[in-house]
Amino acid sequence: MMTIAQHELAPFCLERVWSTWQNLEGSWREARISTCPGLYRIRIVISLHDRIFPFVVYIGQSGDLRTRMGHLKGVFGIDMPFKSPHIAGPPLWAIRQRLRQERVPACFEVSVMELRGVPKSQRLGYECVAIARHRKLQPHRFLANFGRMPRGYIASTFNKGAGSFRGYPSPARNDSHLQNLALPGDLERGLPGGLDWCGLSWSHWALVQDAALSKEVSGLYRIRQPDRPTLLYLGQGIVRERINPYRKMGVECSWVGGQWREHERLELLNDIIASHVLCIGQPPTLQFPDDEAKGKL
Incomplete structure:
Protein backbone atom coordinates (compact mmCIF):
# COMPACT_ATOMS: atom_id res chain seq x y z
CA MET A 1 0.00 0.00 0.00
CA MET A 2 1.26 3.46 -0.83
CA THR A 3 1.65 6.12 1.81
CA ILE A 4 1.62 9.89 1.53
CA ALA A 5 4.70 11.79 2.65
CA GLN A 6 4.69 15.09 4.50
CA HIS A 7 3.51 18.06 2.39
CA GLU A 8 2.87 15.89 -0.71
CA LEU A 9 -0.50 17.34 -1.65
CA ALA A 10 -0.26 16.57 -5.38
CA PRO A 11 -1.34 12.91 -5.08
CA PHE A 12 -3.49 13.46 -2.01
CA CYS A 13 -6.88 11.79 -2.01
CA LEU A 14 -6.34 10.07 -5.32
CA GLU A 15 -7.69 6.54 -5.20
CA ARG A 16 -4.24 4.97 -5.48
CA VAL A 17 -3.18 6.53 -2.16
CA TRP A 18 -5.84 4.62 -0.22
CA SER A 19 -5.59 0.93 0.65
CA THR A 20 -7.91 -1.62 -0.89
CA TRP A 21 -11.25 -2.05 0.84
CA GLN A 22 -11.66 -4.83 3.42
CA ASN A 23 -14.33 -5.89 5.90
CA LEU A 24 -14.58 -3.55 8.87
CA GLU A 25 -15.77 -6.26 11.25
CA GLY A 26 -12.73 -7.91 12.77
CA SER A 27 -10.29 -5.61 10.93
CA TRP A 28 -8.78 -4.63 14.30
CA ARG A 29 -7.47 -8.18 14.57
CA GLU A 30 -5.85 -8.15 11.13
CA ALA A 31 -2.28 -7.07 10.36
CA ARG A 32 -3.59 -5.63 7.09
CA ILE A 33 -4.62 -2.56 9.09
CA SER A 34 -1.45 -0.81 10.22
CA THR A 35 -0.85 0.56 13.71
CA CYS A 36 0.68 3.71 12.20
CA PRO A 37 -1.07 7.12 11.99
CA GLY A 38 -3.32 7.94 9.07
CA LEU A 39 -6.78 8.51 7.68
CA TYR A 40 -9.56 5.99 7.26
CA ARG A 41 -12.88 5.88 5.50
CA ILE A 42 -15.79 3.54 6.08
CA ARG A 43 -18.38 2.58 3.50
CA ILE A 44 -21.54 0.50 3.48
CA VAL A 45 -21.77 -1.96 0.59
CA ILE A 46 -25.36 -2.91 -0.28
CA SER A 47 -26.18 -5.92 -2.45
CA LEU A 48 -29.49 -5.52 -4.25
CA HIS A 49 -30.87 -7.19 -7.38
CA ASP A 50 -27.47 -8.65 -8.30
CA ARG A 51 -25.88 -5.22 -8.11
CA ILE A 52 -23.45 -3.67 -5.62
CA PHE A 53 -24.01 -0.17 -4.23
CA PRO A 54 -21.08 1.21 -2.14
CA PHE A 55 -21.49 4.46 -0.17
CA VAL A 56 -18.85 6.13 2.01
CA VAL A 57 -20.50 6.97 5.33
CA TYR A 58 -17.62 8.17 7.54
CA ILE A 59 -14.11 9.63 7.22
CA GLY A 60 -11.73 10.01 10.15
CA GLN A 61 -8.11 10.06 11.32
CA SER A 62 -6.12 8.39 14.07
CA GLY A 63 -2.63 8.05 15.49
CA ASP A 64 -3.14 4.26 15.48
CA LEU A 65 -5.39 3.01 12.71
CA ARG A 66 -5.79 -0.56 13.93
CA THR A 67 -6.68 0.47 17.48
CA ARG A 68 -9.17 3.01 16.14
CA MET A 69 -10.95 0.31 14.17
CA GLY A 70 -11.31 -1.63 17.43
CA HIS A 71 -13.25 1.31 18.84
CA LEU A 72 -16.01 0.43 16.38
CA LYS A 73 -16.67 -3.06 17.76
CA GLY A 74 -19.93 -1.79 19.24
CA VAL A 75 -21.34 -1.20 15.76
CA PHE A 76 -21.84 -4.96 15.54
CA GLY A 77 -23.42 -5.36 18.99
CA ILE A 78 -27.03 -5.83 20.05
CA ASP A 79 -27.45 -2.37 21.63
CA MET A 80 -26.55 0.99 20.13
CA PRO A 81 -23.04 1.90 21.37
CA PHE A 82 -22.29 5.13 23.22
CA LYS A 83 -20.54 7.97 21.38
CA SER A 84 -17.40 6.99 23.25
CA PRO A 85 -14.96 5.52 22.36
CA HIS A 86 -16.06 6.43 18.79
CA ILE A 87 -18.57 9.10 17.89
CA ALA A 88 -19.46 7.28 14.66
CA GLY A 89 -20.61 4.21 16.59
CA PRO A 90 -24.30 5.24 16.93
CA PRO A 91 -24.95 6.22 13.28
CA LEU A 92 -23.12 3.20 11.87
CA TRP A 93 -25.01 0.90 14.24
CA ALA A 94 -28.31 2.49 13.15
CA ILE A 95 -27.49 2.02 9.46
CA ARG A 96 -26.67 -1.64 10.03
CA GLN A 97 -29.82 -2.26 12.08
CA ARG A 98 -32.14 -0.69 9.53
CA LEU A 99 -30.69 -2.71 6.66
CA ARG A 100 -30.92 -5.92 8.68
CA GLN A 101 -34.55 -5.21 9.54
CA GLU A 102 -35.29 -4.66 5.86
CA ARG A 103 -33.40 -7.87 5.03
CA VAL A 104 -31.03 -6.02 2.72
CA PRO A 105 -27.64 -7.76 2.40
CA ALA A 106 -24.94 -5.27 3.35
CA CYS A 107 -21.59 -4.99 5.08
CA PHE A 108 -19.22 -2.28 6.27
CA GLU A 109 -15.78 -1.97 4.68
CA VAL A 110 -12.76 0.14 5.60
CA SER A 111 -9.91 1.66 3.61
CA VAL A 112 -6.95 3.52 5.11
CA MET A 113 -4.26 6.00 4.09
CA GLU A 114 -1.03 5.67 6.05
CA LEU A 115 0.61 8.98 7.03
CA ARG A 116 3.95 7.95 8.48
CA GLY A 117 6.12 10.81 9.70
CA VAL A 118 3.43 13.44 9.13
CA PRO A 119 2.83 15.78 12.12
CA LYS A 120 -0.54 15.41 13.81
CA SER A 121 -1.54 18.96 12.85
CA GLN A 122 -0.97 18.17 9.18
CA ARG A 123 -2.81 14.84 9.49
CA LEU A 124 -5.83 16.66 10.91
CA GLY A 125 -5.63 19.06 7.99
CA TYR A 126 -5.60 16.18 5.54
CA GLU A 127 -8.67 14.75 7.28
CA CYS A 128 -10.49 18.03 6.63
CA VAL A 129 -9.49 17.83 2.96
CA ALA A 130 -10.73 14.25 2.60
CA ILE A 131 -14.08 15.11 4.20
CA ALA A 132 -14.49 18.35 2.22
CA ARG A 133 -13.74 16.72 -1.11
CA HIS A 134 -16.17 13.90 -0.41
CA ARG A 135 -18.85 16.44 0.55
CA LYS A 136 -18.27 18.27 -2.75
CA LEU A 137 -18.54 15.07 -4.77
CA GLN A 138 -21.56 13.72 -2.85
CA PRO A 139 -23.29 16.83 -1.41
CA HIS A 140 -26.59 15.10 -0.63
CA ARG A 141 -25.26 11.74 0.50
CA PHE A 142 -25.48 10.88 4.21
CA LEU A 143 -22.18 11.21 6.07
CA ALA A 144 -21.97 10.25 9.74
CA ASN A 145 -19.46 13.01 10.52
CA PHE A 146 -20.47 16.11 12.51
CA GLY A 147 -22.86 14.22 14.78
CA ARG A 148 -25.24 13.16 12.03
CA MET A 149 -27.75 10.31 12.49
CA PRO A 150 -29.97 8.50 9.99
CA ARG A 151 -33.65 9.33 10.38
CA GLY A 152 -35.58 6.98 12.60
CA TYR A 153 -32.99 6.86 15.39
CA ILE A 154 -31.96 8.98 18.37
CA ALA A 155 -28.22 8.85 19.07
CA SER A 156 -26.65 7.58 22.26
CA THR A 157 -24.89 10.07 24.51
CA PHE A 158 -21.26 9.88 25.57
CA ASN A 159 -20.75 7.38 28.38
CA LYS A 160 -20.24 9.85 31.23
CA GLY A 161 -22.18 8.25 34.06
CA ALA A 162 -25.38 9.84 35.34
CA GLY A 163 -27.61 11.04 32.54
CA SER A 164 -25.98 8.83 29.91
CA PHE A 165 -28.26 6.70 27.75
CA ARG A 166 -28.10 4.43 24.75
CA GLY A 167 -29.86 5.52 21.60
CA TYR A 168 -32.97 3.88 20.23
CA PRO A 169 -35.40 3.84 17.27
CA SER A 170 -37.68 6.87 17.26
CA PRO A 171 -39.77 8.88 14.76
CA ALA A 172 -38.67 12.09 16.50
CA ARG A 173 -36.58 14.54 14.46
CA ASN A 174 -33.72 16.77 15.57
CA ASP A 175 -30.81 18.64 13.99
CA SER A 176 -28.80 15.44 13.57
CA HIS A 177 -31.27 14.32 10.90
CA LEU A 178 -30.97 17.38 8.66
CA GLN A 179 -29.19 17.30 5.29
CA ASN A 180 -25.60 18.36 4.81
CA LEU A 181 -24.88 22.04 4.15
CA ALA A 182 -22.60 22.66 1.17
CA LEU A 183 -19.97 25.38 0.98
CA PRO A 184 -21.00 27.78 -1.84
CA GLY A 185 -17.52 28.38 -3.27
CA ASP A 186 -14.55 26.48 -4.67
CA LEU A 187 -12.15 24.90 -2.18
CA GLU A 188 -9.10 25.55 -4.35
CA ARG A 189 -9.65 29.09 -5.59
CA GLY A 190 -8.72 32.36 -3.95
CA LEU A 191 -6.58 33.08 -0.92
CA PRO A 192 -7.65 32.61 2.71
CA GLY A 193 -7.50 36.37 3.30
CA GLY A 194 -9.93 37.27 0.53
CA LEU A 195 -13.30 38.82 1.30
CA ASP A 196 -15.07 36.27 -0.92
Missing part, protein backbone atom coordinates in the same frame (compact mmCIF):
# COMPACT_ATOMS: atom_id res chain seq x y z
CA TRP A 197 -12.99 33.26 0.10
CA CYS A 198 -14.87 29.97 -0.43
CA GLY A 199 -17.89 31.86 -1.74
CA LEU A 200 -18.68 33.45 1.64
CA SER A 201 -19.17 37.18 2.33
CA TRP A 202 -16.45 37.89 4.87
CA SER A 203 -16.18 41.17 6.77
CA HIS A 204 -13.23 43.48 6.18
CA TRP A 205 -10.19 42.75 8.31
CA ALA A 206 -9.86 44.69 11.58
CA LEU A 207 -7.72 44.49 14.68
CA VAL A 208 -9.53 42.30 17.18
CA GLN A 209 -9.71 45.10 19.76
CA ASP A 210 -11.39 47.35 17.15
CA ALA A 211 -13.90 44.81 15.85
CA ALA A 212 -17.47 46.15 15.97
CA LEU A 213 -19.54 43.09 16.79
CA SER A 214 -22.85 42.64 18.55
CA LYS A 215 -23.18 39.86 21.12
CA GLU A 216 -25.67 38.01 18.92
CA VAL A 217 -23.53 37.48 15.81
CA SER A 218 -22.76 33.79 15.31
CA GLY A 219 -20.92 32.27 12.40
CA LEU A 220 -17.37 31.66 11.24
CA TYR A 221 -14.30 33.75 11.99
CA ARG A 222 -10.63 33.87 11.00
CA ILE A 223 -7.56 35.26 12.74
CA ARG A 224 -4.29 36.40 11.15
CA GLN A 225 -1.23 38.49 11.79
CA PRO A 226 -1.66 41.85 9.98
CA ASP A 227 -1.31 41.62 6.21
CA ARG A 228 -0.14 38.00 6.23
CA PRO A 229 -1.43 35.65 3.50
CA THR A 230 -1.74 32.68 5.85
CA LEU A 231 -4.09 32.43 8.80
CA LEU A 232 -3.47 31.70 12.46
CA TYR A 233 -6.84 30.20 13.27
CA LEU A 234 -10.32 29.46 11.93
CA GLY A 235 -13.27 29.00 14.25
CA GLN A 236 -17.03 29.04 14.70
CA GLY A 237 -19.56 30.08 17.32
CA ILE A 238 -20.58 33.39 18.91
CA VAL A 239 -17.92 35.48 17.18
CA ARG A 240 -17.48 38.20 19.80
CA GLU A 241 -16.92 35.64 22.55
CA ARG A 242 -14.60 33.51 20.44
CA ILE A 243 -12.24 36.29 19.34
CA ASN A 244 -12.02 37.94 22.76
CA PRO A 245 -8.91 35.94 23.87
CA TYR A 246 -6.99 37.49 20.95
CA ARG A 247 -7.62 41.12 21.96
CA LYS A 248 -4.12 41.75 23.35
CA MET A 249 -2.21 39.83 20.69
CA GLY A 250 -2.12 42.51 17.99
CA VAL A 251 -3.86 40.28 15.44
CA GLU A 252 -6.64 40.88 12.95
CA CYS A 253 -10.00 39.19 12.57
CA SER A 254 -12.64 38.80 9.89
CA TRP A 255 -15.95 36.99 10.13
CA VAL A 256 -19.12 35.94 8.36
CA GLY A 257 -22.44 35.63 10.17
CA GLY A 258 -25.22 33.24 9.30
CA GLN A 259 -28.31 31.53 10.66
CA TRP A 260 -26.54 28.20 10.76
CA ARG A 261 -27.06 25.45 13.28
CA GLU A 262 -23.99 24.25 15.14
CA HIS A 263 -23.45 21.14 13.02
CA GLU A 264 -23.72 23.29 9.88
CA ARG A 265 -21.07 25.66 11.21
CA LEU A 266 -18.86 22.64 11.92
CA GLU A 267 -19.31 21.42 8.34
CA LEU A 268 -18.41 24.81 6.90
CA LEU A 269 -15.48 25.16 9.31
CA ASN A 270 -14.12 21.80 8.17
CA ASP A 271 -14.32 22.90 4.56
CA ILE A 272 -12.60 26.26 4.98
CA ILE A 273 -9.79 24.57 6.93
CA ALA A 274 -9.53 22.17 3.98
CA SER A 275 -9.35 25.11 1.59
CA HIS A 276 -6.48 26.61 3.61
CA VAL A 277 -4.63 23.29 3.39
CA LEU A 278 -5.20 23.06 -0.35
CA CYS A 279 -4.24 26.69 -1.05
CA ILE A 280 -1.35 27.11 1.41
CA GLY A 281 -0.20 23.52 1.96
CA GLN A 282 -0.97 23.33 5.67
CA PRO A 283 -3.67 24.24 8.21
CA PRO A 284 -3.68 27.63 9.95
CA THR A 285 -0.69 27.85 12.30
CA LEU A 286 -2.62 27.48 15.56
CA GLN A 287 -5.49 25.33 14.27
CA PHE A 288 -4.25 22.00 15.56
CA PRO A 289 -1.51 22.73 18.10
CA ASP A 290 1.26 20.18 18.45
CA ASP A 291 4.87 20.44 19.57
CA GLU A 292 5.94 21.85 16.23
CA ALA A 293 3.31 24.60 16.27
CA LYS A 294 4.12 25.95 19.73
CA GLY A 295 5.75 29.34 19.80
CA LYS A 296 5.10 30.20 16.16
CA LEU A 297 2.93 33.23 16.91
Whole structure:
Protein backbone atom coordinates (compact mmCIF):
# COMPACT_ATOMS: atom_id res chain seq x y z
CA MET A 1 0.00 0.00 0.00
CA MET A 2 1.26 3.46 -0.83
CA THR A 3 1.65 6.12 1.81
CA ILE A 4 1.62 9.89 1.53
CA ALA A 5 4.70 11.79 2.65
CA GLN A 6 4.69 15.09 4.50
CA HIS A 7 3.51 18.06 2.39
CA GLU A 8 2.87 15.89 -0.71
CA LEU A 9 -0.50 17.34 -1.65
CA ALA A 10 -0.26 16.57 -5.38
CA PRO A 11 -1.34 12.91 -5.08
CA PHE A 12 -3.49 13.46 -2.01
CA CYS A 13 -6.88 11.79 -2.01
CA LEU A 14 -6.34 10.07 -5.32
CA GLU A 15 -7.69 6.54 -5.20
CA ARG A 16 -4.24 4.97 -5.48
CA VAL A 17 -3.18 6.53 -2.16
CA TRP A 18 -5.84 4.62 -0.22
CA SER A 19 -5.59 0.93 0.65
CA THR A 20 -7.91 -1.62 -0.89
CA TRP A 21 -11.25 -2.05 0.84
CA GLN A 22 -11.66 -4.83 3.42
CA ASN A 23 -14.33 -5.89 5.90
CA LEU A 24 -14.58 -3.55 8.87
CA GLU A 25 -15.77 -6.26 11.25
CA GLY A 26 -12.73 -7.91 12.77
CA SER A 27 -10.29 -5.61 10.93
CA TRP A 28 -8.78 -4.63 14.30
CA ARG A 29 -7.47 -8.18 14.57
CA GLU A 30 -5.85 -8.15 11.13
CA ALA A 31 -2.28 -7.07 10.36
CA ARG A 32 -3.59 -5.63 7.09
CA ILE A 33 -4.62 -2.56 9.09
CA SER A 34 -1.45 -0.81 10.22
CA THR A 35 -0.85 0.56 13.71
CA CYS A 36 0.68 3.71 12.20
CA PRO A 37 -1.07 7.12 11.99
CA GLY A 38 -3.32 7.94 9.07
CA LEU A 39 -6.78 8.51 7.68
CA TYR A 40 -9.56 5.99 7.26
CA ARG A 41 -12.88 5.88 5.50
CA ILE A 42 -15.79 3.54 6.08
CA ARG A 43 -18.38 2.58 3.50
CA ILE A 44 -21.54 0.50 3.48
CA VAL A 45 -21.77 -1.96 0.59
CA ILE A 46 -25.36 -2.91 -0.28
CA SER A 47 -26.18 -5.92 -2.45
CA LEU A 48 -29.49 -5.52 -4.25
CA HIS A 49 -30.87 -7.19 -7.38
CA ASP A 50 -27.47 -8.65 -8.30
CA ARG A 51 -25.88 -5.22 -8.11
CA ILE A 52 -23.45 -3.67 -5.62
CA PHE A 53 -24.01 -0.17 -4.23
CA PRO A 54 -21.08 1.21 -2.14
CA PHE A 55 -21.49 4.46 -0.17
CA VAL A 56 -18.85 6.13 2.01
CA VAL A 57 -20.50 6.97 5.33
CA TYR A 58 -17.62 8.17 7.54
CA ILE A 59 -14.11 9.63 7.22
CA GLY A 60 -11.73 10.01 10.15
CA GLN A 61 -8.11 10.06 11.32
CA SER A 62 -6.12 8.39 14.07
CA GLY A 63 -2.63 8.05 15.49
CA ASP A 64 -3.14 4.26 15.48
CA LEU A 65 -5.39 3.01 12.71
CA ARG A 66 -5.79 -0.56 13.93
CA THR A 67 -6.68 0.47 17.48
CA ARG A 68 -9.17 3.01 16.14
CA MET A 69 -10.95 0.31 14.17
CA GLY A 70 -11.31 -1.63 17.43
CA HIS A 71 -13.25 1.31 18.84
CA LEU A 72 -16.01 0.43 16.38
CA LYS A 73 -16.67 -3.06 17.76
CA GLY A 74 -19.93 -1.79 19.24
CA VAL A 75 -21.34 -1.20 15.76
CA PHE A 76 -21.84 -4.96 15.54
CA GLY A 77 -23.42 -5.36 18.99
CA ILE A 78 -27.03 -5.83 20.05
CA ASP A 79 -27.45 -2.37 21.63
CA MET A 80 -26.55 0.99 20.13
CA PRO A 81 -23.04 1.90 21.37
CA PHE A 82 -22.29 5.13 23.22
CA LYS A 83 -20.54 7.97 21.38
CA SER A 84 -17.40 6.99 23.25
CA PRO A 85 -14.96 5.52 22.36
CA HIS A 86 -16.06 6.43 18.79
CA ILE A 87 -18.57 9.10 17.89
CA ALA A 88 -19.46 7.28 14.66
CA GLY A 89 -20.61 4.21 16.59
CA PRO A 90 -24.30 5.24 16.93
CA PRO A 91 -24.95 6.22 13.28
CA LEU A 92 -23.12 3.20 11.87
CA TRP A 93 -25.01 0.90 14.24
CA ALA A 94 -28.31 2.49 13.15
CA ILE A 95 -27.49 2.02 9.46
CA ARG A 96 -26.67 -1.64 10.03
CA GLN A 97 -29.82 -2.26 12.08
CA ARG A 98 -32.14 -0.69 9.53
CA LEU A 99 -30.69 -2.71 6.66
CA ARG A 100 -30.92 -5.92 8.68
CA GLN A 101 -34.55 -5.21 9.54
CA GLU A 102 -35.29 -4.66 5.86
CA ARG A 103 -33.40 -7.87 5.03
CA VAL A 104 -31.03 -6.02 2.72
CA PRO A 105 -27.64 -7.76 2.40
CA ALA A 106 -24.94 -5.27 3.35
CA CYS A 107 -21.59 -4.99 5.08
CA PHE A 108 -19.22 -2.28 6.27
CA GLU A 109 -15.78 -1.97 4.68
CA VAL A 110 -12.76 0.14 5.60
CA SER A 111 -9.91 1.66 3.61
CA VAL A 112 -6.95 3.52 5.11
CA MET A 113 -4.26 6.00 4.09
CA GLU A 114 -1.03 5.67 6.05
CA LEU A 115 0.61 8.98 7.03
CA ARG A 116 3.95 7.95 8.48
CA GLY A 117 6.12 10.81 9.70
CA VAL A 118 3.43 13.44 9.13
CA PRO A 119 2.83 15.78 12.12
CA LYS A 120 -0.54 15.41 13.81
CA SER A 121 -1.54 18.96 12.85
CA GLN A 122 -0.97 18.17 9.18
CA ARG A 123 -2.81 14.84 9.49
CA LEU A 124 -5.83 16.66 10.91
CA GLY A 125 -5.63 19.06 7.99
CA TYR A 126 -5.60 16.18 5.54
CA GLU A 127 -8.67 14.75 7.28
CA CYS A 128 -10.49 18.03 6.63
CA VAL A 129 -9.49 17.83 2.96
CA ALA A 130 -10.73 14.25 2.60
CA ILE A 131 -14.08 15.11 4.20
CA ALA A 132 -14.49 18.35 2.22
CA ARG A 133 -13.74 16.72 -1.11
CA HIS A 134 -16.17 13.90 -0.41
CA ARG A 135 -18.85 16.44 0.55
CA LYS A 136 -18.27 18.27 -2.75
CA LEU A 137 -18.54 15.07 -4.77
CA GLN A 138 -21.56 13.72 -2.85
CA PRO A 139 -23.29 16.83 -1.41
CA HIS A 140 -26.59 15.10 -0.63
CA ARG A 141 -25.26 11.74 0.50
CA PHE A 142 -25.48 10.88 4.21
CA LEU A 143 -22.18 11.21 6.07
CA ALA A 144 -21.97 10.25 9.74
CA ASN A 145 -19.46 13.01 10.52
CA PHE A 146 -20.47 16.11 12.51
CA GLY A 147 -22.86 14.22 14.78
CA ARG A 148 -25.24 13.16 12.03
CA MET A 149 -27.75 10.31 12.49
CA PRO A 150 -29.97 8.50 9.99
CA ARG A 151 -33.65 9.33 10.38
CA GLY A 152 -35.58 6.98 12.60
CA TYR A 153 -32.99 6.86 15.39
CA ILE A 154 -31.96 8.98 18.37
CA ALA A 155 -28.22 8.85 19.07
CA SER A 156 -26.65 7.58 22.26
CA THR A 157 -24.89 10.07 24.51
CA PHE A 158 -21.26 9.88 25.57
CA ASN A 159 -20.75 7.38 28.38
CA LYS A 160 -20.24 9.85 31.23
CA GLY A 161 -22.18 8.25 34.06
CA ALA A 162 -25.38 9.84 35.34
CA GLY A 163 -27.61 11.04 32.54
CA SER A 164 -25.98 8.83 29.91
CA PHE A 165 -28.26 6.70 27.75
CA ARG A 166 -28.10 4.43 24.75
CA GLY A 167 -29.86 5.52 21.60
CA TYR A 168 -32.97 3.88 20.23
CA PRO A 169 -35.40 3.84 17.27
CA SER A 170 -37.68 6.87 17.26
CA PRO A 171 -39.77 8.88 14.76
CA ALA A 172 -38.67 12.09 16.50
CA ARG A 173 -36.58 14.54 14.46
CA ASN A 174 -33.72 16.77 15.57
CA ASP A 175 -30.81 18.64 13.99
CA SER A 176 -28.80 15.44 13.57
CA HIS A 177 -31.27 14.32 10.90
CA LEU A 178 -30.97 17.38 8.66
CA GLN A 179 -29.19 17.30 5.29
CA ASN A 180 -25.60 18.36 4.81
CA LEU A 181 -24.88 22.04 4.15
CA ALA A 182 -22.60 22.66 1.17
CA LEU A 183 -19.97 25.38 0.98
CA PRO A 184 -21.00 27.78 -1.84
CA GLY A 185 -17.52 28.38 -3.27
CA ASP A 186 -14.55 26.48 -4.67
CA LEU A 187 -12.15 24.90 -2.18
CA GLU A 188 -9.10 25.55 -4.35
CA ARG A 189 -9.65 29.09 -5.59
CA GLY A 190 -8.72 32.36 -3.95
CA LEU A 191 -6.58 33.08 -0.92
CA PRO A 192 -7.65 32.61 2.71
CA GLY A 193 -7.50 36.37 3.30
CA GLY A 194 -9.93 37.27 0.53
CA LEU A 195 -13.30 38.82 1.30
CA ASP A 196 -15.07 36.27 -0.92
CA TRP A 197 -12.99 33.26 0.10
CA CYS A 198 -14.87 29.97 -0.43
CA GLY A 199 -17.89 31.86 -1.74
CA LEU A 200 -18.68 33.45 1.64
CA SER A 201 -19.17 37.18 2.33
CA TRP A 202 -16.45 37.89 4.87
CA SER A 203 -16.18 41.17 6.77
CA HIS A 204 -13.23 43.48 6.18
CA TRP A 205 -10.19 42.75 8.31
CA ALA A 206 -9.86 44.69 11.58
CA LEU A 207 -7.72 44.49 14.68
CA VAL A 208 -9.53 42.30 17.18
CA GLN A 209 -9.71 45.10 19.76
CA ASP A 210 -11.39 47.35 17.15
CA ALA A 211 -13.90 44.81 15.85
CA ALA A 212 -17.47 46.15 15.97
CA LEU A 213 -19.54 43.09 16.79
CA SER A 214 -22.85 42.64 18.55
CA LYS A 215 -23.18 39.86 21.12
CA GLU A 216 -25.67 38.01 18.92
CA VAL A 217 -23.53 37.48 15.81
CA SER A 218 -22.76 33.79 15.31
CA GLY A 219 -20.92 32.27 12.40
CA LEU A 220 -17.37 31.66 11.24
CA TYR A 221 -14.30 33.75 11.99
CA ARG A 222 -10.63 33.87 11.00
CA ILE A 223 -7.56 35.26 12.74
CA ARG A 224 -4.29 36.40 11.15
CA GLN A 225 -1.23 38.49 11.79
CA PRO A 226 -1.66 41.85 9.98
CA ASP A 227 -1.31 41.62 6.21
CA ARG A 228 -0.14 38.00 6.23
CA PRO A 229 -1.43 35.65 3.50
CA THR A 230 -1.74 32.68 5.85
CA LEU A 231 -4.09 32.43 8.80
CA LEU A 232 -3.47 31.70 12.46
CA TYR A 233 -6.84 30.20 13.27
CA LEU A 234 -10.32 29.46 11.93
CA GLY A 235 -13.27 29.00 14.25
CA GLN A 236 -17.03 29.04 14.70
CA GLY A 237 -19.56 30.08 17.32
CA ILE A 238 -20.58 33.39 18.91
CA VAL A 239 -17.92 35.48 17.18
CA ARG A 240 -17.48 38.20 19.80
CA GLU A 241 -16.92 35.64 22.55
CA ARG A 242 -14.60 33.51 20.44
CA ILE A 243 -12.24 36.29 19.34
CA ASN A 244 -12.02 37.94 22.76
CA PRO A 245 -8.91 35.94 23.87
CA TYR A 246 -6.99 37.49 20.95
CA ARG A 247 -7.62 41.12 21.96
CA LYS A 248 -4.12 41.75 23.35
CA MET A 249 -2.21 39.83 20.69
CA GLY A 250 -2.12 42.51 17.99
CA VAL A 251 -3.86 40.28 15.44
CA GLU A 252 -6.64 40.88 12.95
CA CYS A 253 -10.00 39.19 12.57
CA SER A 254 -12.64 38.80 9.89
CA TRP A 255 -15.95 36.99 10.13
CA VAL A 256 -19.12 35.94 8.36
CA GLY A 257 -22.44 35.63 10.17
CA GLY A 258 -25.22 33.24 9.30
CA GLN A 259 -28.31 31.53 10.66
CA TRP A 260 -26.54 28.20 10.76
CA ARG A 261 -27.06 25.45 13.28
CA GLU A 262 -23.99 24.25 15.14
CA HIS A 263 -23.45 21.14 13.02
CA GLU A 264 -23.72 23.29 9.88
CA ARG A 265 -21.07 25.66 11.21
CA LEU A 266 -18.86 22.64 11.92
CA GLU A 267 -19.31 21.42 8.34
CA LEU A 268 -18.41 24.81 6.90
CA LEU A 269 -15.48 25.16 9.31
CA ASN A 270 -14.12 21.80 8.17
CA ASP A 271 -14.32 22.90 4.56
CA ILE A 272 -12.60 26.26 4.98
CA ILE A 273 -9.79 24.57 6.93
CA ALA A 274 -9.53 22.17 3.98
CA SER A 275 -9.35 25.11 1.59
CA HIS A 276 -6.48 26.61 3.61
CA VAL A 277 -4.63 23.29 3.39
CA LEU A 278 -5.20 23.06 -0.35
CA CYS A 279 -4.24 26.69 -1.05
CA ILE A 280 -1.35 27.11 1.41
CA GLY A 281 -0.20 23.52 1.96
CA GLN A 282 -0.97 23.33 5.67
CA PRO A 283 -3.67 24.24 8.21
CA PRO A 284 -3.68 27.63 9.95
CA THR A 285 -0.69 27.85 12.30
CA LEU A 286 -2.62 27.48 15.56
CA GLN A 287 -5.49 25.33 14.27
CA PHE A 288 -4.25 22.00 15.56
CA PRO A 289 -1.51 22.73 18.10
CA ASP A 290 1.26 20.18 18.45
CA ASP A 291 4.87 20.44 19.57
CA GLU A 292 5.94 21.85 16.23
CA ALA A 293 3.31 24.60 16.27
CA LYS A 294 4.12 25.95 19.73
CA GLY A 295 5.75 29.34 19.80
CA LYS A 296 5.10 30.20 16.16
CA LEU A 297 2.93 33.23 16.91
